[in-house]
Amino acid sequence: MTDGSNVTMTGAFRTGFPPRAARPRRRWGEPWLAAVAGAFTLAQLVLVRPDLGLGWDETVYVSQVSGQVPAAFFSAPRARGISLLVAPIASWSDSTALLRVYLAALSGLGLYFALRIWRAHFMPRVLALAGALFASLWVTLFYGPQAMPNYWVAVGALVAVGCFVRVRANARDRAAWWGVFAGTALMAWMRPMDAVYVVLPLLALAVRRPRHLAVLVAGLLAGAGEWVIEAYLSYGGLAQRLSDASRIQGGLGWHLAVVDQLRSLGGRTLCRPCTGSAPNPVVSLWWFALPVLAALGAVTAVRVRRPLPVLLPLTCAVTAAVPYLFLIGYAAPRFLLPAYALLALPVAHGLAHLVGAPSRRTARTVAVSLVAACLAAHVAVQYVVLEHTLRSSAANRDNWSRTASALHTLGVRPPCLLSGYEAVPIAFYTGCGSAQTDGHDTSTTGAALAEAAHRTKVAVLAQPGDRRPAYARTWSVERVGVLHAYVAPFVRQGR
DSSP: OOOOHHHHHHHHHHHSSSSSOOOOOOOOOHHHHHHHHHHHHHIIIIIIOOOOOOOOOHHHHHHHHHHSSOOOOTTOOOOOOOHHHHHHHHHTOOOHHHHHHHHHHHHHHHHHHHHHHHTTTTTHHHHHHHHHHHHHHHHHHHHHTTOOOOHHHHHHHHHHHHHHHHHHHHHOOOHHHHHHHHHHHHHHHHHHHHHHHHHHHHHHHTTTOOHHHHHHHHHHHHHHHHHHHHHHHSSSSSHHHHHHHHTTTOOOOOOOOOOHHHTTTOSSSBBOOOOOOOOOOHHHHHHHHHHHHHHHHHHHHHHTTOOEEEEHHHHHHHHHHHHHHHHHBOOOOOGGHHHHHHHHHHHHHHHHHHHHHOOHHHHHHHHHHHHHHHHHHHHHHHHHHOOOOHHHHHHHHHHHHHHHHHHHTTTOOSEEEEEEEHHHHHHHHHEEEEEEESSTOOOHHHHHHHHHTSSSEEEEOTTTTOOOOOGGSSSEEEETTTEEEOOOOHHHOOO
C-alpha cells in the first residue's frame, strides 16, 4: 500500500521533515537533543577547562557587576546584557572556575531549548545533528563558557526565527509568540545591532502582518531599551553613540573582511590588523562546505514544498553575517556565531538528504559511512584548533596574572589605578581601576592621571622601548613581567 505508515516514515527520513500530520511531542524534551546539549556542556568543562582566566573583553563585562574590582570603561559598542547574565555569580564571587561552570551549564540549557523549538519542523535526529554541528565548532566550544555576548545572540536567533516559523504556521500558538519576543529581546539585550541584522528577513515578512511586526519591534525595544537610554545619559545621544561605535570599529562601511575571517579560523580570537597567511586548507575546508551544504538543504526543502523552515534561517544567517564579512575592517570568529547557529539547520537538512536519498541499502550504507567519516575528521580538526587557541589564550592570561603579582610586590594594591599598555585586563587581575588617555577606551587625560597620583596608587604600563609619558617623567620605572611600569611616588610612600 502506497499510503502506509512505512511510506510516511521513509519519506520523513529522506527529507528530514516530520510528517505533516505529526505534532510535536508533549513531553519535556527529545532525548537526542538532551544528549547533544549534555555533551556540549561536558565538552566545555573538559576541553576548555574552568580554570581558564578571564579574557580582555570578559574583564570589562564582569567588572561592571563585580563586587571585587572597579568597573572598567564601557565603550560605545558594548551592551550590558552579558554583564547582567553573569551577575548572579560575579556579584558575590571572584572565582573564575565557578563562573565558567555556571556559563557552561547555562549554554547547554540554552542550546537544548533553542533546538527544541524547531521540533515541529525537523526530525529529532536532524535537529540533533544541527546542534552537534554547531556545538562541535571550536569557536562555539571556546566561547560557550565565556562572559561574552555572541553565543547568546546565536541562541536568541535560533529561538526568534524558530518561533517565527511556528507562528506563521499556527497563529494560535501563544508560546511561539512569546518566543519571538523573548528571542529578539535576548539578541538585542546582548548586541543590539546584531539583533537588527538577524531579524531583517523577519521584518520583511511581517510588513503586511501587523501583529508579527509589533512583536518583533517590541522585542527589539525591550532588549535594546537600556542601551538606548544609556546613550542619552552617558554618550551624548543615540546618534553620537552609534557614531562612536562605528569609529571604534574602524568606521563601518565597505570593507571586504571575508579573507580576514578566513585567516581567523586557525584560532585567532581577534584579527586586528589581520595580516599573515591563511590557515592550512584542512582547517578551513568546513567553511567552504558550509554554503554548499546549506544550499543543498534549501533546494531539497523547496522540492518537497516545505521551504520556510530551511530558507528562513538560511536568509537570517546571511543577513547576520553581512556586516562582519563586508562592513568592518577586521575579524573575530565569534562574530559569526549567530550565522553558524542558523546555518546548522539547513546544513543538517542537506546532510540528511545525502544520507537518505539513495534507495538501495548498499548505496545508503556507503553514503552514511562517507558522511560519518567526514564529520569525524571535521571534529578532529576543530579539536586541534581549539587546543591551539586555548594554549595561546592561557599564555596571555598567565602573563597578565604575573604582571599583577609583580605590581602587588611593588605596592600597587587596591585601591589603585592603572593606565597604558593592556591596562584594562591587567587592572582587573590586580584589583585596580583602569583609565586610558588615548585609544578606544579613552576616559581621562594625562593631567587627570597626574592629579590622581597624589591621592591614590597609580602606575602606567609600557612595553620596553616605548616613550615615557610626559606626566610620568619623574616617576620611577620598574620591571613587571615583560613590561615596564612607571610608578607614581605615592606608591612608594604608601609602602
